[in-house]
Amino acid sequence: MAKLESKIPSGPLADKWSSYKSGALKLVNPANKRKYEVIVVGAGLAGASAAATLAELGYKVKCFVFHDTPRRAHSIAAQGGINAAKNYQNDGDSVHRLYYDTIKGGDYRAREANVHRLAEVSVNIIDQCVAQGVPFAREYGGLLANRSFGGAQVSRTFYARGQTGQQLLLGAYSALMKEAGRGAVSVHPFEEMCDLVVVDGQAKGIITRNLVSGEIQRWSADAVILATGGYGNVFNLSTYARGSNATAIWRAYKRGACFANPCFTQIHPTCIPVSGDYQSKLTLMSESLRNDGRIWVPKNAADCDKNPNDIPEDARDYYLERIYPSFGNLAPRDVSSRAAMRMCDEGRGVGPGKRGVYLDFADAIQRLTEDGVRERYGNLFDIYHEITNENAYKQPMRIYPAVHYTMGGLWVDYNLMSNVPGLFVLGEANFSDHGANRLGASALMQGLADGYFVIPYTIGDYLATQKPGSRPKIDRSEFAQAEENVRGINNRLLGINGRETVASFHKRLGHIMWENCGMARTKASLEKALKLIPELRAEFWQNVKVPGTGATLNQSLENASRVADYMELGELLCRDALTREESCGGHFREEYQYPDGECKRDDDNFGHVAAWEYQGDDKTPVRNVEALNYEFTKMSVRSYK
Amino acid sequence: MVAENHTTEKNINVTLRVWRQAGPSQPGKFVEYKASNCNPNMSFFEMLDVVNEELTHAGEEPIAFAHDCREGICGTCNLVIDGKPHGPHKGVATCQTYMRSFADGAVITVEPFRAKPFPVIKDLITDRSAFDKIQQAGGFISVRTGAPQDANAIPVAKDAADLAMDAAQCIGCGACVAACKNASAMLFVAAKVSQFSLLPQGQPERDQRVLAMVAKMDELGFGSCTNQYECSAACPKLISHDFIARMNRDYIAATFRQTFKPKSAAVAGGA
Ligand code: FES
Numbered sequence: 001m002a003k004l005e006s007k008i009p010s011g012p013l014a015d016k017w018s019s020y021k022s023g024a025l026k027l028v029n030p031a032n033k034r035k036y037e038v039i040v041v042g043a044g045l046a047g048a049s050a051a052a053t054l055a056e057l058g059y060k061v062k063c064f065v066f067h068d069t070p071r072r073a074h075s076i077a078a079q080g081g082i083n084a085a086k087n088y089q090n091d092g093d094s095v096h097r098l099y100y101d102t103i104k105g106g107d108y109r110a111r112e113a114n115v116h117r118l119a120e121v122s123v124n125i126i127d128q129c130v131a132q133g134v135p136f137a138r139e140y141g142g143l144l145a146n147r148s149f150g151g152a153q154v155s156r157t158f159y160a161r162g163q164t165g166q167q168l169l170l171g172a173y174s175a176l177m178k179e180a181g182r183g184a185v186s187v188h189p190f191e192e193m194c195d196l197v198v199v200d201g202q203a204k205g206i207i208t209r210n211l212v213s214g215e216i217q218r219w220s221a222d223a224v225i226l227a228t229g230g231y232g233n234v235f236n237l238s239t240y241a242r243g244s245n246a247t248a249i250w251r252a253y254k255r256g257a258c259f260a261n262p263c264f265t266q267i268h269p270t271c272i273p274v275s276g277d278y279q280s281k282l283t284l285m286s287e288s289l290r291n292d293g294r295i296w297v298p299k300n301a302a303d304c305d306k307n308p309n310d311i312p313e314d315a316r317d318y319y320l321e322r323i324y325p326s327f328g329n330l331a332p333r334d335v336s337s338r339a340a341m342r343m344c345d346e347g348r349g350v351g352p353g354k355r356g357v358y359l360d361f362a363d364a365i366q367r368l369t370e371d372g373v374r375e376r377y378g379n380l381f382d383i384y385h386e387i388t389n390e391n392a393y394k395q396p397m398r399i400y401p402a403v404h405y406t407m408g409g410l411w412v413d414y415n416l417m418s419n420v421p422g423l424f425v426l427g428e429a430n431f432s433d434h435g436a437n438r439l440g441a442s443a444l445m446q447g448l449a450d451g452y453f454v455i456p457y458t459i460g461d462y463l464a465t466q467k468p469g470s471r472p473k474i475d476r477s478e479f480a481q482a483e484e485n486v487r488g489i490n491n492r493l494l495g496i497n498g499r500e501t502v503a504s505f506h507k508r509l510g511h512i513m514w515e516n517c518g519m520a521r522t523k524a525s526l527e528k529a530l531k532l533i534p535e536l537r538a539e540f541w542q543n544v545k546v547p548g549t550g551a552t553l554n555q556s557l558e559n560a561s562r563v564a565d566y567m568e569l570g571e572l573l574c575r576d577a578l579t580r581e582e583s584c585g586g587h588f589r590e591e592y593q594y595p596d597g598e599c600k601r602d603d604d605n606f607g608h609v610a611a612w613e614y615q616g617d618d619k620t621p622v623r624n625v626e627a628l629n630y631e632f633t634k635m636s637v638r639s640y641k
Numbered sequence: 642m643v644a645e646n647h648t649t650e651k652n653i654n655v656t657l658r659v660w661r662q663a664g665p666s667q668p669g670k671f672v673e674y675k676a677s678n679c680n681p682n683m684s685f686f687e688m689l690d691v692v693n694e695e696l697t698h699a700g701e702e703p704i705a706f707a708h709d710c711r712e713g714i715c716g717t718c719n720l721v722i723d724g725k726p727h728g729p730h731k732g733v734a735t736c737q738t739y740m741r742s743f744a745d746g747a748v749i750t751v752e753p754f755r756a757k758p759f760p761v762i763k764d765l766i767t768d769r770s771a772f773d774k775i776q777q778a779g780g781f782i783s784v785r786t787g788a789p790q791d792a793n794a795i796p797v798a799k800d801a802a803d804l805a806m807d808a809a810q811c812i813g814c815g816a817c818v819a820a821c822k823n824a825s826a827m828l829f830v831a832a833k834v835s836q837f838s839l840l841p842q843g844q845p846e847r848d849q850r851v852l853a854m855v856a857k858m859d860e861l862g863f864g865s866c867t868n869q870y871e872c873s874a875a876c877p878k879l880i881s882h883d884f885i886a887r888m889n890r891d892y893i894a895a896t897f898r899q900t901f902k903p904k905s906a907a908v909a910g911g912a
Contacts, residue, residue, distance in 0.1 A: 074709070127788070133836065137802070161806060241710040278688075555705055
């Protein structure tokens, strides 16, 4: 059994982080910092901010990305905004309220101390980003503007038009480039991590494949940081970038890092519905639209094929406003997504295949004029028009939920270190702060919190225990073995020469996942998935076709190796979902619900983190448990009514 | 910006002439492929996905092309379609191009961005790392992570913030370079320089930044700007060429000040 020590500091909730950081954490002296090498994999918000900050502190940093440049990571696509407890609006916000909203939003499945720290540093993030020149939206007086987001009753979201993720990422990227320019970070583009090297029980390096030359290389370091994002592409269709993948975290899992709460996946309520079989990705329409748009379906299924503008007011069911009067269209993501699903299950969905609901701006246009709406959301309306060829100023948008984010990830302690010493995991790749559901505008907050304000302190606590200059040489057997492992996987994939393409297998896997482990899960559906996935995996390894060789740029091989990992990860996700016999946040088990369809948690039996430990390819993984001790906040029924 | 489209609901057939090149030093050539029965609501990349599936089944290597977000924000995609970087429509990236933009029976030429500073890696994929190098030369504000002043202690007039945001939208795709007959990177550099020079936070390094970034751009072999403005026309974010004029003013002022600025005789270190 893995040792899961959360290392939560003692003391009052509001003092934990500040007293821990100033007292308990070990420091590395400035002259020694340059003797340590740190590998950072990924350069999204978490990775880029960590790499830049660690380099500023004096560590030698190597940053690896599979993209052609670190500015491409999918953090860039986050539209709506970033939360911070600045209370600039004087509407009653505070660190405690942001903490409370986040822990409640996560359906009481996150650690109190982690979430409180996140809320505390949220204010520093905004200061930092403004100092870097991030052009946040402003009011006429020159001060920062805010808007509201789902799951909150205050306006605490900072934004840069509909491109907040882009601007924050470019801010972190510019800090990274500043450090690269002075030689403090070496950036390695087109270099995909394919294995973790563990020496004497500690993470001491990685193996990469260069996606241009095909070369497989060994890299050693004193510590390894993974900031490689989430695993939502296990569902194939999602709002993730096509290249987003779970290979780094999955291969680290197979080297002993525990995978926590994989079944906590987020289905975002407002995405553009699937239009056809060829579909390669789903596009998000920012949640910020729910500030002014009203969601409805026809009351009567017979009206579903009508032109929405011809359906009179009293024949429309504004179901979120009806069911959740106090939060209305701003109910949290999991709640809104399931409500949309229920409406469509009742046969009241609209658009192709009847899997869609309306998001209507007619009232907002009356109130703000068309130009007013354009000023707030113009780029989103344009995206919608591009994709659907429909004008949302004239007729309501059609939206439907889609896979958007994964709250689960590698298990980490309060220091963001996994159970493999020396391996740190940041941002969406870890499991730590969002519990069973993430609130809107909190992903950007967590990525930057981890990278700018947590890891720079906590990594020292580990490095101080490592003798400077003691990192292993890459000719050690552990490196050779890991390299062999990577070569073995790739050669096997290239050698099968079967009849079905990688994309086709990915589609089939995604279909199994979405049908059986999507927005609503049952014991029977999960057991079915747990039978289908291993069968599909066996078929994959016999019949996949990967053209070309490993010695050049080969996108088929890249995809095959990522899909091979999803074939395993999907199974773990379903296993976790089957074992968690309760409903909470994004994990909805139909057997556990209140008569009104809301999640029925079981705090006595499942008020814990499930951290899965790999035991070997054909063995059932071990389910370790970390109890969640709620000392300061009461786990209560989450209500948005 | 929203594209004008053929309003066909009917599936269409097109012929592709695609640039195939096995590696950086290998010769390339156009190869013809058929894409049949394309749904007009399919994206251009989804159409290429289908063609690649067919190639794979036929035992051929699929067409390598760069893509990631497929929603016009990451800047990875970079195709020249019928001679136009990012295809027929203004204000969108390649990944936001849909088959409804093409007529039934069309012959469509597909090439990588062509510019000396962006060598071809394979087929339609080019190496745009030169942009990172320009950025490293000065595309940042030198603040360390730590405790800067409260964000609202630096008020920024809404107009300036909005204009800075217009510039900051650049997705770093390189279409401006590919569209320019001189392969100039002026629009890319001007966007970054202007974002910072419009904001109070960017003032201390203003001169140094523009001088260093322009010098690096020249050193990397990007050409000079002859005011044709093909760059803005090809830009998926429609970044205005006004920013080039703005940067030119900054550059001249910086050069002037650099020459005549009184310099402190103090040296670092001391007691
Ligand atoms: S693929 Fe990201 S901008 Fe086109």
